[in-house]
Amino acid sequence: MRILIWHGYLLGGTGSNVYTRQLAREWSLQGHDVTVFCQDSHPERSDVGSARVERPDAGSLLPVFVLDEYEGYEPRLLQDCARDDLDSWVEANAAAVREHLPADLLYCNHVLLGGAVGRATDAPYVVKAHGSELEYSMRGNRELEQWGLEVLNRAHAVVVGSTHIEAVLREVCGYEGEVHEIPPGVDVDAWLPQPPDVALAELIAEARKDPANPGNANARLPDEGNAARLAAFLAGGKPTVVYFGKLLYNKGVHLLLEALAGIDARAVVVGFGDYRNELERIADPDKTLFTGPLEHRHLRHLLALADACVVPSIFPEAFGMVAAEA
Numbered sequence: 073m074r075i076l077i078w079h080g081y082l083l084g085g086t087g088s089n090v091y092t093r094q095l096a097r098e099w100s101l102q103g104h105d106v107t108v109f110c111q112d113s114h115p116e117r118s119d120v121g122s123a124r125v126e127r128p129d130a131g132s133l134l135p136v137f138v139l140d141e142y143e144g145y146e147p148r149l150l151q152d153c154a155r156d157d158l159d160s161w162v163e164a165n166a167a168a169v170r171e172h173l174p175a176d177l178l179y180c181n182h183v184l185l186g187g188a189v190g191r192a193t194d195a196p197y198v199v200k201a202h203g204s205e206l207e208y209s210m211r212g213n214r215e216l217e218q219w220g221l222e223v224l225n226r227a228h229a230v231v232v233g234s235t236h237i238e239a240v241l242r243e244v245c246g247y248e249g250e251v252h253e254i255p256p257g258v259d260v261d262a263w264l265p266q267p268p269d270v271a272l273a274e275l276i277a278e279a280r281k282d283p284a285n286p287g288n289a290n291a292r293l294p295d296e297g298n299a300a301r302l303a304a305f306l307a308g309g310k311p312t313v314v315y316f317g318k319l320l321y322n323k324g325v326h327l328l329l330e331a332l333a334g335i336d337a338r339a340v341v342v343g344f345g346d347y348r349n350e351l352e353r354i355a356d357p358d359k360t361l362f363t364g365p366l367e368h369r370h371l372r373h374l375l376a377l378a379d380a381c382v383v384p385s386i387f388p389e390a391f392g393m394v395a396a397e398a
Contacts, residue, residue: 187223319345
């Protein structure tokens with residue numbers, strides 16, 4: 073099959089980014105002809121198998137659901153963008169996709185703005201609702217809710233990762249059509265138990281391959297010196313707890329740190345986000361190590377060293393991908 077995947081963001085660091093990368097990789101490894109459209113300026117850092125990566129020229133604006141730093145872009149919350157700006161952004165992306173049509177499948181991530189891009193191509197399209205767009209940007213915004221309903225009604229198919237997100241989708245957008253629940257998969261060949269000594273050696277080896285990040289200036293890269301820091305922190309047999317995900321208040325990491333104070337255990341906190349500074353302020357530095365974001369090549373070894381993986385989110389999540397990988 074000839075498959076086009078549209079994604080408005082990057083290929084690593086957060087849930088839908090990793091989902092897109094892994095989906096492109098798996099479909100290409102199955103022999104499909106896959107092209108990914110995204111805004112990642114360094115696609116060579118991501119393993120997408122034999123898939124090609126195209127970067128539509130949509131200007132500096134990047135409509136987002138949660139504000140983060142994006143190199144070379146001006147991120148703005150979707151709900152704060154003028155409709156004319158969004159329409160122009162959608163059309164620029166749709167024009168890039170149209171150059172690669174026809175295709176057997178056009179798979180568009182997020183109701184907005186993926187569904188809008190799919191509709192603007194005039195080709196049959198599938199919408200994958202991830203949940204972040206619904207909860208962070210669309211809920212309570214009548215214009216966006218109505219726009220979402222319009223693109224869902226025009227879609228060839230609508231996909232969600234869980235029954236929870238199906239319920240949210242129907243509640244927020246008022247969508248009454250058919251919804252296909254397809255939970256994300258886990259690469260069972262990669263996520264395997266390992267002896268602790270092997271896992272630690274492999275984790276350190278992967279950390280040594282990390283790109284330079286002087287002063288941790290790039291929040292989307294692993295912290296500087298992680299190889300030595302992980303080796304020192306994980307020495308010995310103390311019980312180890314791991315969290316990996318965005319460092320936002322809604323993720324509940326502060327609850328993990330509060331609980332950690334009362335037990336003889338240590339925690340490795342993986343991720344980036346605007347709440348990191350506050351988490352570092354309240355954390356016990358002798359019991360907690362912050363690493364910045366790590367990729368699957370690190371995490372599969374780190375989780376093999378963990379006695380528990382904690383997912384303390386206080387926000388309705390789309391799908392427990394972290395728990396599935398753990």
